[in-house]
Amino acid sequence: SQQGEEDPQALSIQEGENATMNCSYKTSINNLQWYRQNSGRGLVHLILIRSNEREKHSGRLRVTLDTSKKSSSLLITASRAADTASYFCATVPDGREHAGGTSYGKLTFGQGTILTVHP
Amino acid sequence: DAGVTQSPTHLIKTRGQQVTLRCSPISGHKSVSWYQQVLGQGPQFIFQYYEKEERGRGNFPDRFSARQFPNYSSELNVNALLLGDSALYLCASSLYAYSSYNEQFFGPGTRLTVL
Numbered sequence: 001s002q003q004g005e006e007d008p009q010a011l012s013i014q015e016g017e018n019a020t021m022n023c024s025y026k027t028s029i030n031n032l033q034w035y036r037q038n039s040g041r042g043l044v045h046l047i048l049i050r051s052n053e054r055e056k057h058s059g060r061l062r063v064t065l066d067t068s069k070k071s072s073s074l075l076i077t078a079s080r081a082a083d084t085a086s087y088f089c090a091t092v093p094d095g096r097e098h099a100g101g102t103s104y105g106k107l108t109f110g111q112g113t114i115l116t117v118h119p
Numbered sequence: 120d121a122g123v124t125q126s127p128t129h130l131i132k133t134r135g136q137q138v139t140l141r142c143s144p145i146s147g148h149k150s151v152s153w154y155q156q157v158l159g160q161g162p163q164f165i166f167q168y169y170e171k172e173e174r175g176r177g178n179f180p181d182r183f184s185a186r187q188f189p190n191y192s193s194e195l196n197v198n199a200l201l202l203g204d205s206a207l208y209l210c211a212s213s214l215y216a217y218s219s220y221n222e223q224f225f226g227p228g229t230r231l232t233v234l
Contacts, residue, residue, distance in 0.1 A: 033222070040207060042123075043162070043225040088161050092221070106152070106175045107211075107223065109161030 006089060006110045014118050019076040021113040023089030024069075030092045032065055033107065034074050037086045046074075046087075051094065081119045088112045121145070123212050123226035131232045132200050140195045140229045144212030150174075151193040152223065153185060154209040162209055168193055169216035197231075205233045 007022045025032070031050045035043040049056045049065045049072070056063050062075040076083055090107035124143045132138050144151050150169040154162035167175035168187035187193045191212075197204055207230050211223040 031221075035225075040156075040158070040228075040230075042209060042227040043211075045222050045224065048222055090161075106164045106167060106177070107154075107162070108164065109154075112161050 006087070006113045008113060009111065010114045010116070012116045012118065013079055015079060015081055017079055017117075019079050019083070019115055019117070021074045021087050021089075021115070023072045023074070023110055025072075025089075025091045025108075025110075026070065027091075028094040029067070030094050032063075032072050033090045033092070034061075034063060034072075035088045035090060035109075037088065037112070038084075043088065076115075079115075079117045081117050084115060084117050086112045086114050123210055123224050125208075125210050125226040125229050127229060128227070129230045129232075131234065133234050134200055134202060136200050136233075137196065137198045138200060138231060140197075140208050140210075140231070141192065142195070142210030142212075142226060143192045144210075145224055148212035148214055148224070149191050150213045150216050150221075151187055151191065152211045152213075153193070153195045154211065155179070156207040156209060156228070158206070165195070167216070174216050200233045202233050205231060207231075 005024050013019055029051050031048055033048045034046040037043045047058050047063050049063050060077045065072045088109050090109045126141045152167040153165040156162040164177040165179050166185045171187045182198045185195045207228045209228045210226045213221050213223045
């Protein structure tokens with residue numbers, strides 16, 4: 001089952017504009033990660049934000065996390081045609097780090113946002 | 120350095136057959152996870168292996184099994200294939216099984232089509 005829900009499902013913008021994608025989740029998390037997928041191939045890790053962090057930046061990417069609302073947003077500034085892809089949020093559940101505890105290998109993905117950037 | 124590799128790239132099988140998918144993690148990574156991605160949806164977790172032991176299992180039937188070898192490569196086996204098993208199968212590797220900074224690195228996937 002999918003934990004996260006991305007909003008919007010699809011986003012179409014012009015080059016140079018900013019793109020904002022939102023993700024909501026249901027259970028307590030240890031961290032939340034954003035991934036990009038081009039043309040139905042492998043996923044590329046973009047950024048990881050831990051539950052005690054509120055904001056992280058990486059180049060043109062800005063991620064926020066609001067654990068009280070169980071939501072996160074991904075902002076891509078000054079978008080480029082090469083940013084066209086599907087974007088997924090994925091959560092790692094909260095849990096103690098010991099054998100038999102939470103598997104941090106288990107990412108729970110949302111449905112994704114399809115971003116199209118027109119040149 | 121080579122990333123995560125998966126083989127084969129594409130595979131076509133018929134209902135009832137069995138399939139084996141292979142994954143080689145990034146050198147030094149001891150954790151391998153498998154995901155199934157049906158068209159139009161996000162990936163769903165199938166298994167995680169760490170140090171050759173199963174550390175997590177998703178909500179998949181017993182027709183799905185996996186193993187990890189001493190060199191940390193992994194195989195995913197699916198028996199008695201159904202049409203609904205048609206999907207992109209993704210393998211991901213990471214350094215640790217348990218870490219709050221556990222970034223996962225994904226391979227290009229194996230596209231399985233069941234006819």
